[in-house]
Amino acid sequence: MKLFFHYCSYGFSNSYILGAEASDNGPVSSVDVSSAVETPRPMDAIIVDPGSMEKKTIETIENNNFNVRAVLITHEHLSHVRGLRTLKRIYNAEVFAVNQSIMEHNTTMVKDGDVINIAGFSFEVISIPGHSSDSVVYRCGGMLFTGDVLTAGLVGSTASAYGDATQMNNLRSRLLSLPGDYIVLPGHGPPSTLEAERRFNTDIFNYDQNRSKRHVFRLDI
Numbered sequence: 001m002k003l004f005f006h007y008c009s010y011g012f013s014n015s016y017i018l019g020a021e022a023s024d025n026g027p028v029s030s031v032d033v034s035s036a037v038e039t040p041r042p043m044d045a046i047i048v049d050p051g052s053m054e055k056k057t058i059e060t061i062e063n064n065n066f067n068v069r070a071v072l073i074t075h076e077h078l079s080h081v082r083g084l085r086t087l088k089r090i091y092n093a094e095v096f097a098v099n100q101s102i103m104e105h106n107t108t109m110v111k112d113g114d115v116i117n118i119a120g121f122s123f124e125v126i127s128i129p130g131h132s133s134d135s136v137v138y139r140c141g142g143m144l145f146t147g148d149v150l151t152a153g154l155v156g157s158t159a160s161a162y163g164d165a166t167q168m169n170n171l172r173s174r175l176l177s178l179p180g181d182y183i184v185l186p187g188h189g190p191p192s193t194l195e196a197e198r199r200f201n202t203d204i205f206n207y208d209q210n211r212s213k214r215h216v217f218r219l220d221i
Contacts, residue, residue: 001019001121002017002018002020002021002064003016003018003019003143004016004017004018004019004060004064005185005191006054006056006057006060008051008052008079008083009054010051010052010079010082011051011052011077011078011079011080012079013049013051013079013187013188014049014051014185014186014187014188014189015047015048015049015050015051015052015057015083016047016048016049016145016185017045017046017047017048017057017066018045018047018048018121018140019044019045019046019064020044020045020120021043022043040065041065042065042066042067043064043065043066043067044066044069044119044120045061045064045066045067045068045069046068046069046070046071046072046118046119046121047068047070047071047087047093048071048072048074048145048185049072049073049074049080049081049145049147049187050080050081050082050083050084050087051079051081051082051083052082053086053087053090054083057083061091067091068087068093069094069118069119070093070094070095070096070116070118070119071084071087071093071094071095071096072096072097072116072138072145073095073096073097073098073099073102073107074135074136074137074138074145074146074147074148074149074187075098075131075132075134075135075136075147076097076102076132076134077132077148079187080147080148080187081102081103082103084102084105085103085104085105088105094108094118095108096108096109096110097109097110097134098110098111098127098134098136099134110136111125111127112125112126112127112136113125116138121140122141123138123139124138124139124140125137125138126138126139126174126175127170127174128149128150128167128170128171128174128175129166129167129170130149130156130158130163130164130166130167130168130170131147131148131149131155131156131157131163131167132156135147135148135149135156135167137149137174137175139178139182142182142183143182143183143185144175144182144183144184144185144194145185146175146184146185146186147186147187148186148187148188149167149171149175150175150184150186150197150201151184151186151187151188151189151192152184152186152189152190152191152192152196152197153192153197153200153202154189154201154203155167155171155201155203155204155207164207168204168207171204175194176194176197176198176204178194181193181194181195182194184196184197
């Protein structure tokens with residue numbers, strides 16, 4: 001397995017390319033007997049959140065002889081999907097998302113608990129609404145592609161106190177409670193680990209502190 005990270009200039013977001021290696025896909029080449037020229041067989045790949053399809057991203061795909069089989073969308077904010085139109089013009093990739101269509105392209109809809117098996121990879125869909133109604137995390141092996149719901153030291157912004165509570169409750173029960181440690185690959189900012197976020201995430205700490213203060217009642221007589 002190969003994992004490539006790309007920083008998208010639009011929206012300052014992260015895009016990820018997850019590609020199979022030769023050993024994952026079986027034999028790496030075929031031989032044209034007529035010319036005796038060895039032709040490498042493309043390796044399957046998946047893209048998470050194509051915020052933009054820039055030259056460097058395409059070069060990574062082509063230089064590694066990747067066949068883009070699928071696109072996974074963590075949520076439909078523009079900084080995470082803007083590159084989808086360009087991507088679909090170049091590659092015949094299946095798009096997975098909570099919503100029925102993204103950037104005018106029909107998707108294969110997913111929901112909480114679904115498992116996507118494609119290109120030799122297995123992704124579990126974990127729904128964490130709050131930052132947006134369609135926010136999901138994709139768990140693949142020891143990796144969590146978290147979109148905007150969990151980044152290094154922060155959690156996703158929300159529009160209301162209800163959204164805050166919904167997101168935090170789901171983060172605690174669905175993500176932070178996962179046994180062991182995982183690499184956190186967020187939609188913005190540097191990578192982290194789940195254990196680091198359990199221990200040091202300031203947004204989680206501040207939320208707990210503020211909630212405790214709201215539960216203190218004073219009666220002055």
